[in-house]
Amino acid sequence: MKLTYAHFANLFILLCFSCTYIKNSTDKTDELPATALQPYGRYSLTHAQKLELISAAVHFGYTFEGNESRVFASVPNTNGHNYLQYELDGEYQKRVKVSGNATEPIVIKAPAGGKHTVWVYKATEAHTGPVLIDKVTGENVQAIQKPDAPIIEFIGNSITCGAAADPSEVPCGSGQYHDQHNAMMAYGPRVAAAVGANYVISCVSGIGAYRNWNSDGPAMPQVYEKIDFQDSNPQRWNFETASPKVVSIALGTNDFSNGDGKKERLPFDSTRFIQEYVKFVELVKKKYPQASIALLSSPMVNGKNRQILQSALTDIKAQIDSTYPTDKPVALYFFQPMQASGCTGHPSVEEHAVLAQELAPFFDRLLKADL
Incomplete structure (x- = not known):
């Protein structure tokens, strides 16, 4: 076939377009x-x-x-x-x-x-x-993705959230409540890093096992299944997304709270606390049948209440172990007393490092128990 000037012109345009397309594809930002x-x-x-x-x-x-x-x-x-x-x-x-x-x-x-x-x-x-x-x-x-590693789920309140821990940018007492949050510097992520685990955090400031800091509920058992821990949200979290090897539960600080001193607050009810806590552990076990359960006390609960909390957690462990005799026994960890210096008496970023150092050997043993 005889090539005319028009054929050569069309070929030239096509080649130029192709070169431009290749150059633009190479230069574009991913x-x-x-x-x-x-x-x-x-x-x-x-x-x-x-x-x-x-x-x-x-x-x-x-x-x-x-x-x-x-x-x-x-x-x-x-x-x-x-x-x-x-x-x-x-x-x-x-x-x-x-x-x-x-x-x-x-x-x-x-x-x-x-x-x-x-x-x-x-x-x-x-x-x-x-x-x-x-x-x-x-x-x-x-x-x-992160390297394949066992998962720890940390369930808890404001301490677990890393709330009120970091006033480095917004001083305590100013700004909004979340201006001092530093979740990845809380004890949970630090423990996970120390023991070579991945982690997820399920926490709500002010929440308890049967009552909250200044209200009768909804407490953690009522909101845990909701995707954002809001009782009014009909959307539930898909618990098949992660399969933790260890579930850490740290509740009790807010159940012992005296509230704001204005709203009526009944004395701490140990019987109800234990009943609701046992039901919650049973709920967690249904979500993660193979996981080890660890119950933590609170570094912010001291004096007589510290002993009451430790006794209640011991009772909860006994009830769960009796109900599930073929499962792994519930593990207990009691924090050393701490006079926290973060905002509103919460542990600071530096004090979360102390808590993590204290907890790391405990979680390391739990993760290695089945190896």
């Missing part, structure tokens, strides 16, 4: 949608396919190459704010405030080129509200 991320902890996907980070210290990881990556995050309340925090190449960096009216992404800068690993954590608890992740961008950005 993008990782929220649906590709692999979070640990309680989360959901919105109708808009954004990743909704719900529970304290729920986290996801990714790698990128070069000097920076960007995390596109927001909160549903345009007038509100929340917090993320992150690690870069295994080193903790900082908390990052996410405002409802923010328009710019979070920029994570690396000191040098090459391949880098980032883990992003929600710094606050579920009741603070979710943080939405739209996407992550960066050169050759890829979602990653």
Whole structure:
């Protein structure tokens, strides 16, 4: 076939278009949608396919190459704010405030080129509200999973949440309650790191086993199955998402609370506490039949109440062990007394390190019990 000038012109245009397409494909910034991320902890996907980070210290990881990556995050309340925090190449960096009216992404800068690993954590608890992740961008950005390891679920109250622990940016007594949250620096994540485990946290500030800090409920047994620990939410958490080898339960601090001194507060009811706690342990065992159960006391309950709490936990262990004689016995751990110096008498970030150091051998033994 004879090639005309028009044929040559069309071939030239096609080659130019192909070269341009290849160049643009090579130069474009890689993008990782929220649906590709692999979070640990309680989360959901919105109708808009954004990743909704719900529970304290729920986290996801990714790698990128070069000097920076960007995390596109927001909160549903345009007038509100929340917090993320992150690690870069295994080193903790900082908390990052996410405002409802923010328009710019979070920029994570690396000191040098090459391949880098980032883990992003929600710094606050579920009741603070979710943080939405739209996407992550960066050169050759890829979602990653943590190395395969046993999982510990830490159930508890504000101490387990890492609430009121970090006044480094907003001083105690100022700002909002969640301005001092630092979930990944709480004792649970630190224990998990020390014993080589993965973790999830299920916590609510002010919550108890049968009553809360300043109310009669709903307590943890009533909200545990709800995805965000809100009793009014019909959506339930899918417990098949994770299979913890150990479930740690630390409740009791708020059951002993005297409240705000204004609302009527009846004396602590040991019988009811034990009854409701036993029912809750039974609920957890239904969710995770193979898991070991560990009951922790409270570093914030001292004096006579400390002895009452320890006695009650001992009774709870005896009842559960009797009811489930072929299961692994319930493990008990009683904290050493602590005069906490964080906000409103909570353990500080530094004191959470002390709690974790104290707990690590206990959890290490539990994880190795079946090996």
